[in-house]
Amino acid sequence: xxxxxxxIKKVDSRDAKxxxxxxxxxxxxxxxxxxAGLLQTLxxxxxxxxxxxxxxxxxxxxxxxxxxxxxxxxxxxxxxxVSVSRTAGTLTNKQRNTGWVxxxxxxxxxxxxxxxxxxxxxxxxxxxxxPLQAHALFYVGLTLVIVGSWVSGSAIIMAYxxxxxxxxxxxxxxxxxxSLVNTLMWIVATIGVATTVLFQLLPWSLxxxxxxxxxxxxxxxxxxxxxxxxxxLLPAYMAWYVIVPKxxxxxxxxxxxxxxxxxxxxxxxxxxxxxxxxxxPGIDPAWKFLQVVLTFMVIIPSLMTAFSLFATFxxxxxxxxxxxxxxxxxxxxxGDARFLIPFIGMLSFIPGGAGGIINASxxxxxxxxxxxxxxxxxxxxxxxxxxxxxxxxxxWLIPHLTGRTLTKAMNKLAxxxxxxxxxxxxxMSGAMHFAGLLGAPRRxxxxxxxxxxxxxxxVPYQIAQAVGGSILFIAIILVLYIFINLAxxxxxxxxxxxxxxxxxxxxxxxxxxxxxxxxLGLVVLLIAFAYTIPFIDLIENAPIGSxxxxxx
Amino acid sequence: xxxxxxxxxxxIFGVTTLLVFLSxxxxxxxxxxxxxxSCLATINPEKVDTTAPxxxxxxNKVEGKEWDYELVYVASAFxxxxxxxxxxxxxxxxxxxxxxxVVHGFNVAGTNINMMLEPGYISEYVTTFDKAxxxxxxxxxxxxxxxxxxxxxxxxxx
Numbered sequence: 284x285x286x287x288x289x290x291i292k293k294v295d296s297r298d299a300k301x302x303x304x305x306x307x308x309x310x311x312x313x314x315x316x317x318x319a320g321l322l323q324t325l326x327x328x329x330x331x332x333x334x335x336x337x338x339x340x341x342x343x344x345x346x347x348x349x350x351x352x353x354x355x356x357x358x359x360x361x362x363x364x365v366s367v368s369r370t371a372g373t374l375t376n377k378q379r380n381t382g383w384v385x386x387x388x389x390x391x392x393x394x395x396x397x398x399x400x401x402x403x404x405x406x407x408x409x410x411x412x413x414p415l416q417a418h419a420l421f422y423v424g425l426t427l428v429i430v431g432s433w434v435s436g437s438a439i440i441m442a443y444x445x446x447x448x449x450x451x452x453x454x455x456x457x458x459x460x461x462s463l464v465n466t467l468m469w470i471v472a473t474i475g476v477a478t479t480v481l482f483q484l485l486p487w488s489l490x491x492x493x494x495x496x497x498x499x500x501x502x503x504x505x506x507x508x509x510x511x512x513x514x515x516l517l518p519a520y521m522a523w524y525v526i527v528p529k530x531x532x533x534x535x536x537x538x539x540x541x542x543x544x545x546x547x548x549x550x551x552x553x554x555x556x557x558x559x560x561x562x563x564p565g566i567d568p569a570w571k572f573l574q575v576v577l578t579f580m581v582i583i584p585s586l587m588t589a590f591s592l593f594a595t596f597x598x599x600x601x602x603x604x605x606x607x608x609x610x611x612x613x614x615x616x617x618g619d620a621r622f623l624i625p626f627i628g629m630l631s632f633i634p635g636g637a638g639g640i641i642n643a644s645x646x647x648x649x650x651x652x653x654x655x656x657x658x659x660x661x662x663x664x665x666x667x668x669x670x671x672x673x674x675x676x677x678x679w680l681i682p683h684l685t686g687r688t689l690t691k692a693m694n695k696l697a698x699x700x701x702x703x704x705x706x707x708x709x710x711m712s713g714a715m716h717f718a719g720l721l722g723a724p725r726r727x728x729x730x731x732x733x734x735x736x737x738x739x740x741x742v743p744y745q746i747a748q749a750v751g752g753s754i755l756f757i758a759i760i761l762v763l764y765i766f767i768n769l770a771x772x773x774x775x776x777x778x779x780x781x782x783x784x785x786x787x788x789x790x791x792x793x794x795x796x797x798x799x800x801x802x803l804g805l806v807v808l809l810i811a812f813a814y815t816i817p818f819i820d821l822i823e824n825a826p827i828g829s830x831x832x833x834x835x
Numbered sequence: 836x837x838x839x840x841x842x843x844x845x846x847i848f849g850v851t852t853l854l855v856f857l858s859x860x861x862x863x864x865x866x867x868x869x870x871x872x873s874c875l876a877t878i879n880p881e882k883v884d885t886t887a888p889x890x891x892x893x894x895n896k897v898e899g900k901e902w903d904y905e906l907v908y909v910a911s912a913f914x915x916x917x918x919x920x921x922x923x924x925x926x927x928x929x930x931x932x933x934x935x936x937v938v939h940g941f942n943v944a945g946t947n948i949n950m951m952l953e954p955g956y957i958s959e960y961v962t963t964f965d966k967a968x969x970x971x972x973x974x975x976x977x978x979x980x981x982x983x984x985x986x987x988x989x990x991x992x993x
Contacts, residue, residue: 834979
């Protein structure tokens with residue numbers, strides 16, 4: 284199998300084109316969403332008002348949809364498709380065409396949703412909670428994005444199945460395995476949001492039905508909403524487990540444990556949505572607590588990941604002659620952006636993960652729920668740990684796909700970008716955490732709340748957020764400059780697509796890890812266990828539904 | 836599948852920590868009664884103003900219950916009724932709230948009184964106001980263009 288992987292080091296140019304199409308959309312999204320984010324922090328500082336009749340919540344909807352739903356999904360689909368192509372072999376024409384169909388479905392959907400947001404017909408934020416009612420075309424657009432991602436995902440599943448058929452009894456290549464796990468999790472999770480959009484919100488916005496059940500719609504949304512964050516995180520873990528070890532010149536600590544941790548994510552990412560609904564009426568607290576327990580289960584694979592990464596780093600450092608407790612740190616390639624940028628991401632996941640444990644804990648959630656602490660939290664996790672890793676991936680993947688190289692000058696700029704991100708995010712996310720503890724709400728324009736003393740205490744933190752937001756926007760400009768350079772102007776050459784090898788090549792991953800009947804069966808069982816009874820309760824005790832409101 | 840000795844130690848330590856955290860939350864929730872607001876009662880959101888206790892928003896003294904007062908709020912875009920209320924220091928109060936239109940938040944800023952208000956449902960939380968001062972209530976769930984103007988005030992007085 285190793286010799287097989289060795290032979291196809293370069294992603295086929297037709298697959299590269301498919302990957303690049305995803306990355307163009309992702310980085311255009313980064314620019315639009317980043318710009319919106321900058322303006323939001325400026326508005327909240329109290330020193331700036333939006334021009335040309337743009338609404339704060341219109342901008343916030345754009346920021347959330349474009350970054351949380353569009354940019355991430357495109358980057359992930361592109362990265363997973365080329366990872367499969369690199370490690371399981373060039374896609375067949377049928378697989379590649381399926382990928383293109385998915386891409387265009389997602390793109391048509393994105394444009395529809397974006398137009399509705401720009402026309403101010405859908406200022407419902409990216410969570411689109413009923414009974415705020417957006418234009419039907421917004422919901423159609425979101426549906427197309429999801430359906431498109433299923434079609435793209437099926438290309439990955441087809442490639443996996445084909446590889447397994449060609450290599451009976453062999454564990455699949457690690458990156459392909461991981462892409463498959465994330466795709467399966469995504470498909471199971473998006474069934475929830477697709478159900479509420481297709482069967483509740485769309486007919487209701489078209490006027491086919493008058494009322495919508497708000498609690499059920501929210502529950503279906505959050506059935507999807509939490510695995511969504513793991514859908515963002517797992518591609519970053521793919522890079523941390525498989526790619527970063529190769530970049531530093533080390534080995535993957537354990538191939539089997541990496542697979543096991545992904546299986547645990549598949550099992551425990553989904554039946555946990557209630558920890559976003561802890562403050563809601565209509566759900567029995569015992570069921571909430573059960574899902575809190577399941578939420579804590581999903582911390583275990585993250586603990587495994589943290590161990591593996593630092594074990595790889597230490598083993599590598601010691602193999603280079605490092606001594607003492609922390610001597611190995613000095614041997615790591617700090618001057619290499621492909622390593623440093625994801626590494627900053629890893630570090631930010633330590634406070635990010637700890638904050639997540641706080642958020643999932645019933646009583647502490649009561650203190651921070653829907654305060655700007657939560658915004659600070661996910662700007663550490665998705666907007667630092669995940670996004671910096673995506674940037675770190677881009678710095679070798681874009682030139683690999685375009686047949687160019689990352690020059691020394693661009694590498695330096697990339698490092699500057701990472702450092703600026705760390706500084707900007709420390710200001711912004713730090714200030715958000717502190718203001719949140721004082722009660723400052725998230726998703727709110729600047730307000731003095733009638734001159735209340737408490738609200739005045741939040742203003743200095745909001746100014747710090749604007750300072751951080753401005754630094755972050757400078758970093759985004761740098762990312763885009765580097766992206767354009769790597770896509771169109773960098774010198775022609777060969778940039779490596781690094782894929783690590785396991786430290787112990789004689790140990791074969793147990794085949795039970797590829798037994799999808801078993802794992803998907805367990806996924807269904809866990810979901811049924813966590814959701815069936817509370818769902819029946821919600822339906823049986825449902826109040827009269829809500830008519831739609833357009834309050835913006 | 837081989838697991839390194841240090842990794843075993845790390846995972847045992849990590850999982851034990853998680854179990855301790857869960858036990859603390861669980862004991863607090865089920866033994867001490869610190870459950871998150873999870874009222875199961877429903878209401879017709881179009882008839883809130885004529886349904887007790889929401890027909891009389893504000894602070895109402897009650898007898899023969901575990902709490903001394905009921906503090907009743909009706910939320911709608913973009914305000915709370917009452918807009919301001921005085922609560923005696925040390926009073927044990929059951930806060931009841933619901934919404935007439937879209938989803939709203941109800942957060943007494945800087946405290947753990949924090950509830951989602953959803954159309955059709957009643958939210959409630961029992962608390963003791965044991966510190967004098969002014970407490971700002973903010974809507975912390977997006978509800979429309981005036982969301983950031985939606986607030987109320989509790990004055991805890993001696």
